[in-house]
Amino acid sequence: MLRTRLACAFCGMLAVGLATDVMAQIEVDIQYIKQEVAPPPTLSNLDPIPDDLGLRGAELGLEENITTGRFLGQTYTLTVTDVPEGGDFAASVRAALASSDLLVIDAPMAQLLQAADLPEAADALLFNAGAADVALRADQCRAQVLHTVPSYAMKADALMQFFVARRWDEIALIAGDRSEDVAWADTLEHSARKFGLKFGARKTWAFDADMRRNASQEVPLFTQDLGDYDVLLVADAADDFARYISYNTWRPRPVAGSEGLRPVTWHRVVEAWGAAQLQSRFEDLAGRPMLDRDYAVWAAMRAIGEAVTRTGAADAQTLRSYMLSDAFELAGFKGRPLTFRTWNGQLRQPIPLVHERALVAQAPLEGFLHQRTELDTLGLDQPESGCTAYEN
């Protein structure tokens, strides 16, 4: 277990003479815990996953919190815990909870639930910045967990809104055979039906002995019997085979999902709404573009910062109530204030639909209406969530 503390070297100095409001000094320690997960082998190594994925988002969020805090007499520290594969995640969480009740967790669903269900975590506030599983927003929700990472359901709905708007009514799907692929594919299928699209063939991509040539040569053959469709969805969570599908399909059709048109939390092509500033701050810090995971971790850090700024408090319960109240809003560089759903703790947020070179659209798309906010056309709405932990 590796622990590092990023202290604020200058904030003490800067606070002198700047904290004009007479406020009590508040110290906020945020624990960032990352479960290392070895990525499965993929056909291409062109896009390695950065080692500091997520961590850099935490660092940027910390910097921003520190800058704001220095005008208010509030100091922030970040403690980073990296849990190696096969490491004792629960022990790391327990250690973190011993010094702070504010945790940002970047881990798969199983570890997240393990953390949330620790008796020590009962009154803490946990941010899920890594697990997109729909169940965590539904029957597996936990009252002390807020989600800054969008769910698979939000991303799937974003894509379907685009298809409806473009009248790409008929959908086919190829999914990998790993459990994440199946979960992502199921969510896409469910969403397509919800939006009234015609869901046709669904095939599993298993690169087994029948496929002896390279992937791109197999694809035309593999997609020959999908029937007719307007758009081909690819569910490949590990980014294994999806990149070989575009332009190789039997029918000339656009590809979406894990390849082609992708619903993302964040991407370097997002530039509007002041995003260019966030992008360049991140690039300066990390020397690489800000990715999905970085954004989710950054948003958790900033949500804490925003709530501390507005309440002048640093305890988990005050912050949680404030974040779930009407008063809370996070400026997330996505063109609208971001808020938390009071029925499952999910951060409402627009979903950019991108290809590698440009933003194509941003959901919710115009015309998809909701009585509360159009952002609730994405993901689990109150009646369908099934989360009971939030009911009191």
Place this chain on the structure above:
Amino acid sequence: MKLPILATLSAALLSTTALADEIWVTNEKDDTISVIDIETLEVVRTFETGERPRGITFSKDYSVVYICASDSDAVQVMDPETGKILYDLPSGEDPEQFVLHPDNRHLYIANEDDAITTVVDTETRTVVAQIDVGIEPEGMAVSPDGKIAITTSETTNMAHWIDTETQTLFANTLVDSRPRHAEFVKEGTELWVSAEIGGTISIFDVATQTEKAKIDFEIDNIHPDRVQPVGFEFTNGDTHAFVALGPSNHIAVVNAETYEVEEYILVGRRVWHMDFNRDRSQLFTTNGVSGDVTVVDVASRKALKSIKVGRFPWGAAFRPTE
């Protein structure tokens, strides 16, 4: 073939003698300025600038125009007669918006990427001071007596109050999310600050730096999330504020005495900043997404015309020509 040359010449003469006041508009994604003739309501000249021009303001005597060329990391000084860039001022990194002190000499510049306000002496062309402010400083204002400068920071969500004598902060006041623009009004007794994501304008009593009122905006059939106040300007006597509401594509007319919204006027897409003509009877708004400028008749509160300019018009500044 001398005739065409003569014709061109006389046309050129005509255009320089028939002087009309102008509105200068910076086009953020074209690296140009479009000059609108207020008589004809047409773009009559286009000048090239540095990269990503945003803030624009004339010197008090209108002899030069200052332009924030954000991606060139410079404040450019242009001769408004010729459109020639005379020289660059040191500006700190990524200058987005600025304000000229009433002394006509000091520019207060928001350095968006650096969390700094830079003060530049335009005569000696040197940086006089750099002041640490919150993240993404943007809105800039100076009180009419020149004693207070304001920087608003978009991500820190504050108005930072700068004592221009000492160039240090003497107060920091929280506002709603993403403050964008600030103006002193009513002879410097009030400070107005717009908050884009918060959807409000906060009004501060300048003497005590305390918030005395807050304005909300509400447009039928437009979700509050899309009603995002950005730039605003005041009519004669500071009786009314015209407030650009970003992606709601409307401007609001606010009674500056009662702080109540009297009307909403539909303009172009993602309306951002604005300026008036000489007698403040007409208002010119920059509409970033639709790439045009809407002309609004102030008395009737009606949009009169849209004028196509460059890509993503951002700032607007009035220039009298006599």
